[in-house]
Amino acid sequence: MIKQLKxxxxxxxxxxxxxxFVRLYSATFRLKVENEKSWQAMLNGNQPVILVTWHQQFFSAIRHFKKxxxxxxxxxxxxSRDGELISAVARRSGWHTPRGSSSRGGKEAMxxxxxxxxxxxxxxHILDGPTGPIGKVKPGIIKMALQTNAVLVPFFTxxxxxxxxxxxDRFMLPKPFARVRLRFSDPIHICDKENENFEDxxxxxEKTMLPGLHRQTR
Structure with missing residues (x-):
């Protein structure tokens, strides 16, 4: 029975x-988007941009990100099998989805x-995904930014x-008809300075992103 269900x-x-279902459910949100035009202006000016957030908060942005x-x-x-489901939804929203993580296929996907x-x-990029720990930025995003000259734009919901x-991840699911805010922060420029190593x-x-992490469990 379980195999059939899977x-x-x-x-x-x-x-x-x-x-x-995700699109219909998300359509009930009373969504407010803040500071979106600033990074779009950079992107339109040929500056590569990577939006970054925590795993717990990506659901609220799925419908809007189709734009x-x-x-x-x-x-x-x-x-993972869960990743297959997420990837399929993302592809239907117009996103290209390289498949891999630190545990399997990460080098090729990167x-x-x-x-x-x-x-x-x-x-x-989901900074602490796909398995955490919560609030821990994985190092791949730094490599990605350095090799593409992209600025990182944090967003929080x-x-x-x-x-x-x-x-x-203390995954957050807004309730139907909730007031949801999607907030973009100022861009972060990742530069390979002599006095700042990869871990720095x-x-x-990570320190920049942590204030936007929700710790609630209710």
Whole structure:
């Protein structure tokens, strides 16, 4: 029974259902977007941009991010079964999805993502995904920024009413008709300075991002 259920979950009709369900559910949000035009101006001026956020907060942005399909965006997603579902939804939203993580296929996916950024100049990255720990920036984003000359633009989501799952990332799911805010912060320029090594760059990004992390468990 369990094997049959798993087979159904990863079929094309079910993935199609999930995609439209997510869009319909997200349409109930009373969404407010802040500081979006500043990084779009940079992107339109041929400055590569990578949007970065925490794993717990990406759901709230899925519907809105379909609007970025015209920029040919890229997003690394793990090769797990859950990643397959997420990747399928992202592709239907117009996103290119190199598949891999630190545990499997990461080197190949990173190379593909860097090539995509060097060609199209736009992508997004989940900093502590796909398995955490929560609030820990993985080093791949630094390599990605250095090899593409991309600026990192943090974004955070919050809601006046939301559920927080008892998962490693304290996943946040806004309740129907919640007021949801999608907030973009000032761009971060990752430069390979003589007095700042790779770990310093990673640590600086992590400290910048941590204030936007939600710790609720309710």
């Amino acid at each position: 087979f159904i979950i990863y079929t094309r009709p079910f993935i199609c259902f999930i995609y439209y 970025y399909a015209r920029y040919h965006p890229g997003l690394m997603i793990s090769r 190379a593909e993502m860097i090539a995509h950024l060097n060609t199209h100049g736009f992508g997004a 919050d809601a006046d009413r939301a559920w927080f799952f008892n998962s490693w 760059l990673r640590d600086r990004l």
